[in-house]
Amino acid sequence: MSALSAPYMHDEAAAFEFVESVLWPNGAVCPHCGGVDRITKVKANPEKRIRVGLHRCGDCKRQFTVKVGTVFEASKVKLHLWVQAVVLMTASKKGISAHQLHRVLGVTYKTAWFMEHRIREAMRSGDLSPFGSGGGVVEVDETFIGHDKTIKPKGEKKSRGHAHKHKVLSLVDRDTGRCRDFIVDDLKKATLLPILRENIAKEATVYTDEAGQYNKLGDEFEAHNFVSHSKGEYGRGVVHTSTIEGYFSIFKRGMKGVYQRCEKKHLHCYVAEFSFRDSNRVANGVDDHQRARLALAGAAGKRLKYDRPHV
Numbered sequence: 001m002s003a004l005s006a007p008y009m010h011d012e013a014a015a016f017e018f019v020e021s022v023l024w025p026n027g028a029v030c031p032h033c034g035g036v037d038r039i040t041k042v043k044a045n046p047e048k049r050i051r052v053g054l055h056r057c058g059d060c061k062r063q064f065t066v067k068v069g070t071v072f073e074a075s076k077v078k079l080h081l082w083v084q085a086v087v088l089m090t091a092s093k094k095g096i097s098a099h100q101l102h103r104v105l106g107v108t109y110k111t112a113w114f115m116e117h118r119i120r121e122a123m124r125s126g127d128l129s130p131f132g133s134g135g136g137v138v139e140v141d142e143t144f145i146g147h148d149k150t151i152k153p154k155g156e157k158k159s160r161g162h163a164h165k166h167k168v169l170s171l172v173d174r175d176t177g178r179c180r181d182f183i184v185d186d187l188k189k190a191t192l193l194p195i196l197r198e199n200i201a202k203e204a205t206v207y208t209d210e211a212g213q214y215n216k217l218g219d220e221f222e223a224h225n226f227v228s229h230s231k232g233e234y235g236r237g238v239v240h241t242s243t244i245e246g247y248f249s250i251f252k253r254g255m256k257g258v259y260q261r262c263e264k265k266h267l268h269c270y271v272a273e274f275s276f277r278d279s280n281r282v283a284n285g286v287d288d289h290q291r292a293r294l295a296l297a298g299a300a301g302k303r304l305k306y307d308r309p310h311v
């Protein structure tokens with residue numbers, strides 16, 4: 001069966017049932033009082049303006065749908081369209097532009113843009129456990145992307161080099177295949193070290209390239225090995241950063257080809273999107289359907305509060 005023909009992609013009641021099955025695996029939970037025992041489903045009735053997916057809590061007597069407290073809350077977009085957007089975004093390796101989503105879903109460009117931002121928020125991982133626990137291997141590398149408009153170019157060398165670009169530090173836990181990214185202002189050791197200490201277990205072995213900022217990481221972790229790209233060396237057996245470089249190549253191609261430009265204040269959202277797909281890729285045992293479910297599960301507890309047009 002085509003992934004696009006699933007009922008929850010087309011039918012609003014089926015979409016609610018699907019999202020409820022992901023967010024309430026053990027039955028409905030009242031978002032107002034936390035009650036689980038006396039919840040009843042209210043039958044949808046358009047004439048009485050009773051919405052699809054409405055539930056009533058017998059404990060606090062209040063009503064709610066599964067959208068309460070999620071990134072879908074307060075959205076006028078039908079839930080089955082949200083599910084379509086989640087499926088498209090989680091299955092497209094390099095992402096899908098808001099223009100494309102606007103055409104495919106038949107919503108306005110502005111709506112598509114806000115939907116994408118909220119879905120990225122759902123993809124943001126809350127996992128903070130250190131990589132390389134139990135003595136695993138962690139690859140560390142950095143990349144440059146786009147143009148950081150907050151940096152004023154100095155002298156003639158304005159667009160040369162990478163001083164004016166956004167800097168992204170990434171870690172990959174080679175045992176789990178998961179990656180984690182950080183947008184950093186510079187690549188000084190004093191900037192990077194606290195991030196590495198916080199996100200990599202002491203007993204881990206760390207692989208980097210020969211860049212100066214990674215000097216003496218052996219003092220911080222169980223072991224540190226590096227490859228010398230300047231000497232044409234790309235790996236010695238298990239010592240390499242190829243996993244992370246493969247991830248960077250998808251990230252950069254997606255950012256350049258699909259999203260084109262990105263302001264610094266939004267970059268972390270895009271990074272979260274690519275990191276989510278990479279951490280939950282097929283090679284890590286996650287298929288398209290499971291990936292969409294994981295993104296939906298991440299929609300909970302992340303209601304966006306900043307001012308925005310209603311979509």
Ligand SMILES: [Zn+2]
Pocket residue numbers: 030031032033034035057058059060061062
């Ligand atoms: Zn309640």
